[in-house]
Amino acid sequence: MTTDITPEARESSRGKIVDTAQYGLAAFLLVVGVLVLVDAAGLKDGFADQPVQPYTFGYVIGSVLVLLSVLLTVATYRGDVAEAEGGEDVDLTQGSDWATVAKLGAVFVVVVLTISWLGWAIVGAFLFVGTARVLGSRRLILDIAIGTALGLLTWYGFYVGLGIPIPAGVLDGVL
Amino acid sequence: MELLLDGFATALTPTNLLFAVIGVLLGTAVGVLPGIGPAMTVALLLPVTYNVSPSSALIMFAGIYYGGMYGGSTTSILLNTPGESSSVVTALEGNKMAKKGRAAQALATAAIGSFIAGTIGTVLLVVLAPNIADLVVTLGAPSYFAIMVLALFAVTAVLGSSKLRGFVALFLGLAIGLVGTSTGQARMTFGEAKLADGIDIVIVAVAIFAIGEALWVAAHLRRKPLEIIPVGQPWMSRSDWRRSWMPWLRGTAYGFPFGALPAGGAEVPTFLSYITERRLSKHPEEFGHGAIEGVAGPEAANNASAAGTLVPLLAIGLPTTATAAVILVAMQNYGLQPGPQFLDANPELVWALLASLFIANTLLLLINLPLAPVWAKLLQIPRPYLYAGILFFASLGAYSVNFDAFDLALLGVLGLLGLAMRRFGLPVLPLVIGVILGPLLELQLTQALAISQGDVSTLWSEPVAVAVYIVMALLLIGTIVAGRRTGTPSSELEDEKQEVSA
Numbered sequence: 001m002t003t004d005i006t007p008e009a010r011e012s013s014r015g016k017i018v019d020t021a022q023y024g025l026a027a028f029l030l031v032v033g034v035l036v037l038v039d040a041a042g043l044k045d046g047f048a049d050q051p052v053q054p055y056t057f058g059y060v061i062g063s064v065l066v067l068l069s070v071l072l073t074v075a076t077y078r079g080d081v082a083e084a085e086g087g088e089d090v091d092l093t094q095g096s097d098w099a100t101v102a103k104l105g106a107v108f109v110v111v112v113l114t115i116s117w118l119g120w121a122i123v124g125a126f127l128f129v130g131t132a133r134v135l136g137s138r139r140l141i142l143d144i145a146i147g148t149a150l151g152l153l154t155w156y157g158f159y160v161g162l163g164i165p166i167p168a169g170v171l172d173g174v175l
Numbered sequence: 176m177e178l179l180l181d182g183f184a185t186a187l188t189p190t191n192l193l194f195a196v197i198g199v200l201l202g203t204a205v206g207v208l209p210g211i212g213p214a215m216t217v218a219l220l221l222p223v224t225y226n227v228s229p230s231s232a233l234i235m236f237a238g239i240y241y242g243g244m245y246g247g248s249t250t251s252i253l254l255n256t257p258g259e260s261s262s263v264v265t266a267l268e269g270n271k272m273a274k275k276g277r278a279a280q281a282l283a284t285a286a287i288g289s290f291i292a293g294t295i296g297t298v299l300l301v302v303l304a305p306n307i308a309d310l311v312v313t314l315g316a317p318s319y320f321a322i323m324v325l326a327l328f329a330v331t332a333v334l335g336s337s338k339l340r341g342f343v344a345l346f347l348g349l350a351i352g353l354v355g356t357s358t359g360q361a362r363m364t365f366g367e368a369k370l371a372d373g374i375d376i377v378i379v380a381v382a383i384f385a386i387g388e389a390l391w392v393a394a395h396l397r398r399k400p401l402e403i404i405p406v407g408q409p410w411m412s413r414s415d416w417r418r419s420w421m422p423w424l425r426g427t428a429y430g431f432p433f434g435a436l437p438a439g440g441a442e443v444p445t446f447l448s449y450i451t452e453r454r455l456s457k458h459p460e461e462f463g464h465g466a467i468e469g470v471a472g473p474e475a476a477n478n479a480s481a482a483g484t485l486v487p488l489l490a491i492g493l494p495t496t497a498t499a500a501v502i503l504v505a506m507q508n509y510g511l512q513p514g515p516q517f518l519d520a521n522p523e524l525v526w527a528l529l530a531s532l533f534i535a536n537t538l539l540l541l542i543n544l545p546l547a548p549v550w551a552k553l554l555q556i557p558r559p560y561l562y563a564g565i566l567f568f569a570s571l572g573a574y575s576v577n578f579d580a581f582d583l584a585l586l587g588v589l590g591l592l593g594l595a596m597r598r599f600g601l602p603v604l605p606l607v608i609g610v611i612l613g614p615l616l617e618l619q620l621t622q623a624l625a626i627s628q629g630d631v632s633t634l635w636s637e638p639v640a641v642a643v644y645i646v647m648a649l650l651l652i653g654t655i656v657a658g659r660r661t662g663t664p665s666s667e668l669e670d671e672k673q674e675v676s677a
Binding site: 108 | 342391392558570595613620
């Protein structure tokens with residue numbers, strides 16, 4: 001998905017602003033729509049007590065997604081530009097910093113891959129330290145201290161405070 | 176009445192009162208953090224309420240809900256940065272007041288106005304919800320189907336500036352709602368057994384709200400710190416009171432009915448309240464420079480609308496705002512299914528919830544008025560820690576559903592979708608409502624057609640269903656007409672929004 005997103009809206013030869021990245025969104029809708037349709041086509045007829053066939057909603061939703069994809073392509077070609085969402089810490093006057101998002105994604109992938117093995121206490125701490133540094137924090141010791149404290153506190157909070165057996169991973173028996 | 180007193184008896188035990196206080200404190204603390212609106216506050220704090228008894232969880236939850244709402248208005252006033260569209264109008268006058276050194280008065284009129292509106296709104300809720308539920312019980316599947324279609328249509332086409340983008344978001348949500356084996360055959364699971372039960376709505380909500388927002392902010396992080404205005408002591412002069420009380424009541428009168436409608440929301444009543452106060456004010460020259468009426472009215476409207484939202488939620492099981500959608504998820508997690516049978520099946524829980532809404536509202540006033548300067552300090556958390564913390568707790572929330580790395584992977588993928596939605600201006604609400612209502616819609620249609628043995632005309636066989644379709648047709652015509660005309664109220668509202676963000 002992220003590769004589709006480029007912030008720069010390009011001026012076309014006729015002087016209209018065309019948000020080329022929006023074609024990417026239209027393509028995404030087309031892919032999802034076709035996926036839903038193909039999936040629906042692969043379903044068998046329902047049971048006798050199922051007046052609504054299992055594929056009915058799939059066909060409707062898939063078709064509409066394809067239609068919306070076409071409409072969005074036309075709207076984009078005509079110069080329709082998305083109104084990006086503002087916010088309290090959002091500065092839309094600068095370009096978008098997708099490198100930061102990619103680094104956050106990398107941290108997140110490591111979390112997903114290691115959580116079953118290392119457990120929440122360690123991985124949670126890593127998640128905090130990693131994302132804080134990517135977002136511009138430069139005090140490593142403090143980051144690690146806060147991350148470790150958060151990881152341990154939430155682990156014990158769930159395990160002891162709420163009585164939810166959150167897996168300890170490699171620290172099983174230590175915590 | 177007796178039932179409500181029983182509800183208070185349940186809610187007022189020392190343990191439950193403690194849960195209510197914790198809920199209000201947590202809700203306000205998280206809601207005050209920049210970038211976090213009420214819906215996200217509630218979604219992030221959901222895991223905290225697991226594994227306490229349902230009544231304690233509901234009570235804590237009521238506190239989180241009201242705390243989160245109040246936290247949102249604090250950032251609007253002190254930072255000129257509304258966390259969601261319903262507090263946009265509050266920021267208009269509220270931040271001007273703060274810049275004139277009247278932050279404390281703005282926060283106070285917001286808090287007291289919210290309290291009054293919330294209390295009146297909850298009274299109306301207590302009166303209306305059981306009656307509406309009795310009415311709804313008599314409705315059949317065709318009427319339900321019609322009402323749900325109306326809710327989907329209204330949320331998508333009436334709210335929001337771009338209809339096309341609304342429908343894109345809605346149908347992406349409906350596609351996510353297809354995932355699972357609810358019809359007996361695996362749909363959209365791609366052979367993955369972990370998708371057989373569908374995608375947990377908690378994961379969808381946290382991903383779209385929290386992860387999407389954090390990633391979007393990360394891509395555009397403001398490099399300069401925001402200017403934060405000191406609060407001072409919250410205290411209102413006699414003239415502040417005199418100028419506030421009528422706007423509070425008028426705002427409540429606007430907010431509740433809009434909130435109770437399937438397409439109401441909080442944007443329209445807050446804006447109507449603002450216009451009304453500007454017209455009726457004895458000090459019209461102050462508007463645009465920090466008029467207290469312009470904070471009092473819209474804040475009351477916002478809170479009354481939030482109480483109104485609970486009418487369709489409790490009586491029909493129909494969420495009409497992002498926050499209501501998350502509340503519905505929470506209740507389903509407690510094993511409760513809001514809807515017409517809900518009041519009859521769980522009277523003690525429902526009345527405990529209604530009683531705790533009163534209690535949470537009162538606690539909010541008692542706790543937050545004196546603590547306002549403390550909450551304002553939370554605005555100064557360094558941004559890297561703030562957003563790292565949001566990612567941390569969002570991941571914890573998603574992980575705690577099943578303790579499965581697969582859910583975290585889903586969270587990441589849907590988080591990217593949330594990021595893309597913000598980039599392309601796709602509204603979040605239609606997607607979340609689509610995920611929730613899509614499967615319900617299919618269920619109601621199946622039930623209706625099963626009873627009629629496949630005869631499609633059953634869908635318009637009930638008077639309520641016919642009335643709902645007529646309303647939809649009128650809305651459709653109204654939207655098209657409004658779209659053709661320039662200078663409609665909605666475009667005026669857009670202008671105001673842009674002023675705020677500028």
